[in-house]
Amino acid sequence: MSENIEASGWNAIEGAMVKLYNEQEPKHYGTMIPYALGGQDPLDGISVYKACKPLPHWHFVTYGFSELYEKESDNHDFSGFGFELTLRLARDEQEEEPPAWALNLLQNMGRYVFNSGNILAPGDYLDANGPICLGSDTKLTALAFIEDGELPALHTPNGRVEFVQMIGITEDELEAMKTWSTYGLLEACQELLPAHITDLARESMLQVPAIAEAVQKGIDQDGSNTGFLYVDQLSFKPGKKRLLHRSPAELSLGAKQAGTVGKLLRGRLMKGKNLTLSSQDLSVILMPGEESSYEASDKEIRLTLAPEVITELSSLMQPREEVLRLASYHDLMIHIIKTHIKDQD
Structure with a gap:
């Protein structure tokens, strides 16, 4: 020096x-x-x-x-x-x-x-x-x-x-x-x-x-102190009106984080706390509420979940590739996709 x-x-x-x-x-x-x-x-x-x-x-x-x-x-x-x-x-x-x-x-x-x-x-x-x-x-x-x-x-x-x-x-x-x-x-x-x-x-x-x-x-x-979770694979497609029905919105996330999100739904939303899932391009804020609904913009999704939806989702989410259709909320579908890890970097 x-x-x-x-x-x-x-x-x-x-x-x-x-x-x-x-x-x-x-x-x-x-x-x-x-x-x-x-x-x-x-x-x-x-x-x-x-x-x-x-x-x-x-x-x-x-x-x-x-x-x-x-x-x-x-x-x-x-x-x-x-x-x-x-x-x-x-x-x-x-x-x-x-x-x-x-x-x-x-x-x-x-x-x-x-x-x-x-x-x-x-x-x-x-x-x-x-x-x-x-x-x-x-x-x-x-x-x-x-x-x-x-x-x-x-x-x-x-x-x-x-x-x-x-x-x-x-x-x-x-x-x-x-x-x-x-x-x-x-x-x-x-x-x-x-x-x-x-x-x-x-x-x-x-x-x-x-x-x-x-x-x-x-x-x-x-409950959990984790209010923010980085999810590298995260996307959201709003539902669309069809001729006789409305297609559900689709929330997609990687399988590696799916099991953790299921546990955090119990540790955060069931305790009255929000949980934010975030990627480089999108934030999804999960919030407890009396009725389920969502508000969507380009960079942020605000998803309110009723108690019965939180309970169902937390029991269904596992770290494996699958599509989850909810009995308690027909306007939302969860797509758990395969996680690709290139290397330890």
Whole structure:
């Protein structure tokens, strides 16, 4: 880094890590060619520290989601995207180098954020569509996000920066977070998941009866905190008047999300809460009401569902390709289509 470049954002992050690890010299992995100049890696760098408590692990911290040098954005409250990612990864005491797959995973998260503009915040989750460590047999196939417990938010000259810790989770843990709460599940698991350290070798926490019971109790009592669900395959065709009848409207969505939507209908609409399904081109807002109806525009569908429709839909929706015709609402048909996943990117 040139001495002539003002690096107040970088220095603020580095200062926070010095407070935590004193004189420990981190292993730092920089980027040769900047992303803006055609480089493959969007993050300017990743530093990795050896941590010993509550058990040996690597502590990764990114440099690049926030504004590291001069202020460029017009938002003076937040620096860049307003966060940096951290990851705590279980480490053998004899291990001297952090695994390369974890560095690649963090850079992949950078590509996701930079390309989509989606900000990662505590409480979020993300399906990785396969093992978070490519080629391994780990059960961890998704990610959750929470505040890093040892790194409070920074107020830098470029704006606020939060440290958001990324945690590897299993498929059924992801489903529990969707249908209940990210924080609820992680709190139920806190004794078995100290410092939210990611361990590729672990099994699902839901295999522990007490945790599974706590999750089910939470779902029954609280419903779901998931008010927004991204659905990559989503479309809506309004019904049309025919000579003697009206054809039903058709809501289409991918099979991968259909089972989750069925559960969220119980956890959201049956609790009096809305649920928004969103793709790049369309938002479908599902709302509870006394009578079923819909309002359609080019970019947004507002679909009100009566209690009997919610009950029927939640029992019928499964992650398989099929057409659902509702006995309780003849003006709506649900088309569950095959989900195509090209790769883990």
